[in-house]
Amino acid sequence: MSVGKRLFQYALRYKKMIIIALAMLTVAVSAELTGPFIAKKMIDNHILGIEKPWIQVESPMEETVEYKGNHYIRTEYFEEDASEYPEARILQVKRDYYFINEPIDFDGNRSVEGSSIIIEKGDQKAVYEAEELSSDQLLAFYRPEVKWLIYLSAFYMGLLVVSAIFTYWQKYLLQKSANRIIQNMRTDVFGQIQRLPVNYFDNLPAGKVVSRITNDTEAIRELYVTVLAQFFTGIIYILGILTALFFLDVRLAMICSVIIPIMFIWIIMYRKYASKYNYLIRQRLSDLNAMINESIQGMTIIQAFRRQKQTTDEFEKINEEYFSYRNKLLNLDALMSHNLVNLLRNIAFVTLIWYFGGASLTATTAVSVGVLYAFVDYLNRLFQPITGIVTQLANLEQALVSGERVFRLLDREGEDVSDTKVPRYKGNVVFDDVTFAYKEDEYVLKNISFEAEQGQTVALVGHTGSGKSSIMNLLFRFYDVEHGKIMIDGQDIQKMTRQDLRKHMGIVLQDPFLFTGTIASNVSLDDPAITRDTVEKALRDVGAEPFINQLPKGYDEPVIEKGSTLSAGQRQLISFARALAYNPAILILDEATANIDTETEAIIQKALDVLKKGRTTFIIAHRLSTIKSADQILVLDRGRIVERGSHDDLMEVKGKYYQMYQLQQGTKESQAV
Incomplete structure (x- = not known):
């Protein structure tokens, strides 16, 4: 469908308002365009109308003019048969007006010689005795036209007022409908971005x-x-x-x-x-x-x-x-x-x-x-x-x-937001031979297989670009797998809508994002299902209450510019409280302790212990000291799992994990790579 047709379809949402506006526009234009016709009538019938035939009548009437003791009226104002009455004419020659007490046979080029008017048309020539009219006499002949000129002028002014009123309302309605159309379009575009x-x-x-x-x-x-x-x-x-x-x-x-x-x-x-x-x-x-x-x-x-x-x-x-x-x-x-x-x-x-x-x-x-x-x-x-x-x-x-x-x-393919209520799943996660590439044939994950049972903590470690974040992106279905499958509680996540899948999942990022609002609104994200008590309890449980109590407005302290007035640790604690308030079955911590100081890390570690209870937790970490208690550690290298096991198991193997840990502890022996 063409762009023009689609824009027209948006306009049809307010077709009633637009049709009314166009009808008003038609009335306004019609009223305004009547002006030249009225002007034509004023000029031809009333300003230049005195050159039309006059007849002499015996008694004065409303439209008669007295001239030298006789009464004259224009034939178009005389309701009886005018042919029985003597006719007279008033003719203009240059800037002067002349009275002729007889009809003229034809009209043409006019000239004055003495007391006569000469009219010539081709080979024809006629001479008429004429009397020049004074200003007062001429005004007397114009007197019957004055009221008509006033009537027509008033009528035209009335039409202009009508035109102005209808023009105002048509512009108002058209602009109102246009603003409504764009309001809907912006809502559609913003809603599409969410999809x-x-x-x-x-x-x-x-x-x-x-x-x-x-x-x-x-x-x-x-x-x-x-x-x-x-x-x-x-x-x-x-x-x-x-x-x-x-x-x-x-x-x-x-x-x-x-x-x-x-x-x-x-x-x-x-x-x-x-x-x-x-x-x-x-x-x-x-x-x-x-x-x-x-x-x-x-x-x-x-x-x-x-x-x-x-x-x-x-x-x-x-x-x-x-x-x-x-x-x-x-x-x-x-x-x-x-x-x-x-x-x-x-x-x-x-x-x-x-x-x-x-x-x-x-x-x-x-x-x-x-x-x-x-x-x-x-x-x-x-x-x-x-x-x-x-x-x-x-x-x-x-x-x-x-x-x-x-x-x-x-027109980009998206997914409608689902309002269905999905029962909270247990959180048993299985990656079965998963292979994935952001770009064709450039695989970042190769044959990834592992299981995470309900309540377990699984840590993902490896060098930058090894595929840790890609695994989490697939679990959240920010992207879809190309080969293999991912299951939660035995159900393929590809068969679940993204909204249903994420309903019981939570994430805490390395650089937490806070929205403009308050601390409380950033925890609840204005979800009516999350009460104020839930928000405050979540902040207390993660250890955020001490710094919140020092703020002037406490839980209602304004948050601006992504939380720029708060420290990195404070923003992270709010992010933890957000995840806790939503009570997810699966929790993902993406470098959640990477940008904080040692003192704040101790507080956050306690918050982590609160967060992880009863949940399947995935931790992406560079600080290996923070994942020593993980139930399972997966070591990735170039998109493959090269080692897996607990901290103690991997230290005994003395493989890649052992080397990374020793480097971070500063006790790496010289033979290590």
Whole structure:
């Protein structure tokens, strides 16, 4: 399905609100576009209407005008048969007005000689006796038109007020629906991130993911708020204006209709070139966000190793590429936006001048000034929505490119969050001939087989890259095995949903992650099933209460920036309390004591003893002194288990474990490797 169709489907969620907004927009546009018609009527019927036939009547009426003792009324205001009454005319010659007490046979070029008006049309010529009207006399003839001019002006003002009210509400509803659409889209994107497997984030920097949720969805918001509103408004305006032009003059309206296919071709050509630049622009913007995020996270290292200049140079390189593509798009916009609109506008006005000046303003085919005014007004109005549509083409392309990026993320295969309640399993774990590779044919685990019974502690040791963390990643199903199988209580974990599997598993990392909130909320993670008493008991049991009591707000002490105001040991104790509060059947400790001092380690060792009770525990450790009491120690080397047994058993063998232990104790004999 195309990006446009999918964006349209999101809009359909609020179709009722959008339809109401478009209906209001139609009313607002109709009310506004009535203006030139009203102006035409005011000019032709009431301002220039005094040149229409007048008749002399015997008695005064509401619409009559007194002139030299006689009463005159315009024929269109006279309800009876006017043919029986003598006719008179008022004609304008240059800036003066003249009264002729008789009808005229034809109209044409007018001139004045003495007290006569001469009208010429081709070979025809007529002479009429005329009297020049004074200002007061002329105003008297205009008096019947004043009330109509006031009525029409008031009517037009009323329409403008109606248009303003409906315009306000249509904009409000369109923007409200657009914000709702983007709110739903951001929720969907963020929810999708929770569904994606961990390996999706291995090759995608956090800054790029953030860019999808913020920058890309914001560009799509512009599509609904500004672009579509401008397109809908513009289309309704253009259709309304063309309809009005057809009422005024069919031939000229047909000429103006040529603009529609020109605009269609115009948009196709623009999108052909602009989409490429917009895609590269969004890509570079993601790269900028990724680098900014990485630089902030690693600012300590950057400054410690004096890498500020190199980092700035790398950033500037990406920034320069971003600027370059932006500039190219700017050139394209400058070439294909206002310049082309102005060209079309000028062509349209030249056509109008040629049509009216070359043909219609002749004596034989005269057109009213009101029609001329209406045409000029409508042509000016016609190019306003065209300009608006053209200026939004860039935003349209950005939104479509951003939509493609967002939908690509939403289309990634994920797993729905399960709300099912799974009985707590015992925690008997079996790895049966497990082989695994992050990249094809680059195996990090080879034929791994072992058993961990309920309540046992299994320690994994080995050099960096030996496969310790990979085993835990497979157990948690952050990744899935390629060969062999992993079972818990005899059930293949591949047949369990990830949420059900992890329901009764807990993990404590080397660098514990604390969320913004409080100490208590970081233990419960706002799970309603974990009560406040459970939180406080877990913190007491792991030995965190002494330092918590020293904090101003105790358990409700704010945690900010991943717990930067707390020491490494304090953060680790909170992480232990979190694992204890969730009461997992299987517990994984990934280098949990690697970054703490000796004094804190003693506290944490006691916390570990509390944590491990009744649970199957896996410990990844470099400090071998912390795993001496483990029921089973697995020694890994290049993805294989090369030794296994208790601490005492492995020390007797004097193999790799023995060598590592001796090195750490500082008593390694010279013959050791």
